[in-house]
Amino acid sequence: MRTLRIAAAVEAISLAALLLNLVTVHTKAITTLGGPxxxxxxxxxxxxxxxTPTTSTARWLAAIPGIGGLLVLRRIQPQGA
Structure with a gap:
């Protein structure tokens, strides 16, 4: 779960940085590092x-670029946490 949390956060942040770079200065260094x-x-x-033992809905949510990991975390967390 820890790896999934970290990867989901970095995925969302890196996509936001790539899109922000695309609409502003379009620096090649940011694209070269952020893409991979x-x-x-x-x-x-x-x-x-x-x-992770989850439902098939959570597995399909993981395929959404950028926010899929965050949606999966929201889906698989216990209700009380």
């Missing part, structure tokens, strides 16, 4: 979700 970071976090979220 976002991609690896995206794949990590998908793999961690499939390794």
């Amino acid at each position: 970071v976002h991609g690896m976090c995206y794949l990590t979220v998908i793999v961690c979700t499939w390794m």
Whole structure:
């Protein structure tokens, strides 16, 4: 769960940074670093979700780029936590 939380947060932040870079200055260095970071976090979220005993709905939510990991975390957390 810890890996999933970290990967989901970094995935969302890296996508936001990439989109912000795209609409503002479009610096090549940010794109060069942010693209692979976002991609690896995206794949990590998908793999961690499939390794966690969850419903199939949560597994499909993991496939949404950017916010999928956050949606999965919201879906699989216990109601009292």
